Amino acid sequence: MGITNSNKVISADRIACDGAFRVTLALTAAPDIVANPTDIVLVLDRSGSLAGQPLADMKLGAKTFIDLIDEATDSAKDGQIGSGSRMGVVSFANTAAADTQLITSVDELKAAVDGLTASGGTNHADAFAKATQLFDPNSSNAKVMVMFTDGNTTAGAPPAPVAAAARAQGIIIYCIGLIGTDGLDVTALNNWATDPDASHVAVTPDAAELEALFAELAANISKPGATDITIQEVVNPDFVITSVLSPTKGTATMLDARSLRWDILELGVTASESAALEFLVRHVGQQSGTKLVNQSITYSDREGNLVSFPKPAVTVECEIVVHPEPCPQPVELTVEGCRDSVLVDLGDVELASQGRIIQMDVTIKNVCPGKRVALAAILTEVDQNGMEHQRGMKAMTIPAHDSPTCRDVLVKCVKFVLPEDLSVSGGAMCSPRKLKARFLANNIDTDYRCCESVFTL
Structure with a gap:
């Protein structure tokens, strides 16, 4: 089944020119067995050479296998093999017997194992035959046989x-071999198992290792x-990554100001599982507009899953912002406990000059x-050399008056702001x-017409 969901979301769809927002990457994966139901038959050796601790260890490993398949099929150890999969148990010594049919009850499967x-010899051929008979040839489920044995064939036909x-x-045949008291023909296991042998055959001389072998096999089957997931994110040049938070699974590393790498060893091995990574991004460009956050994002894993992520965009509003005065430098101080x-003497504070206002009246x-x-x-x-420097210009309309004759008009309070940092007169502040x-x-209104032209405004 592989990756069942991949997503990428941002915490804001509109920011200021130097604004920041949070990006969240998320993945969900589930075992393949969820989407591809599988019938599994456990074929367990119960010959006399397994008496004592080896048989107890084999039972523990087989029940661990059942539990893992239970969880893999429906993401919960709920006592039922789910998603259409089934399991059966065949055991063998001098002859083989079907201890269960293909069923979904975990309790019944474990009871058969327990x-x-x-006692007796080892008849591998009958074991393969009885296990094959359990599968329904008309079923579309995948078919898997797991053979466990601790010895060479001592009874029956060639297997x-x-x-x-x-x-x-x-x-598909998997073989688990325990090197028992009467030896084990590993070459035979390789011949019986599905190729390649490296992924379908496991052998151990230690019965205590059986639980781990059964668990690994359950993961392989599901x-x-x-x-080995690797995700590499590169944000567009208008953005930088300011920080990367610890992901819920795996590790994440900033490669440079615009890129990061997220590695996850495994996801969704025994059940559906999710992982998320959050990182913070800030806009550093100068232009407004709607902008894609990422320049590229690549995904790879060992299974070859094909994964794509959404491409969120954010609207950036870059107004012209001026900060004419810097913030004053703070003075650090400490208040001791219980005081x-x-x-505290904070030193000198300079009086900041904001300049002057020139207000003029004029009579027209x-x-x-x-x-x-x-x-x-x-x-x-x-300035001191007699050169003039522009300090401002204003244009205004003086409304018409209705006095019977021409007269003077007083215009009051024409204001100019004269910042102190533009002074070219020389001298200290306030000089x-x-x-x-x-x-x-000049008059705006006139009855003059040039060559009787008609003006249209």
């Missing part, structure tokens, strides 16, 4: 042709969702009735500054 007793016939019917008060002479006037005020500052002011005025 009921085994060791190799029977195992080959089972494989020809599409049954086919983990994903292993009610503290006296002989303004006739019914005539609006356009008035311009121009302010310059004169005199030499300025020049000019006013221009």
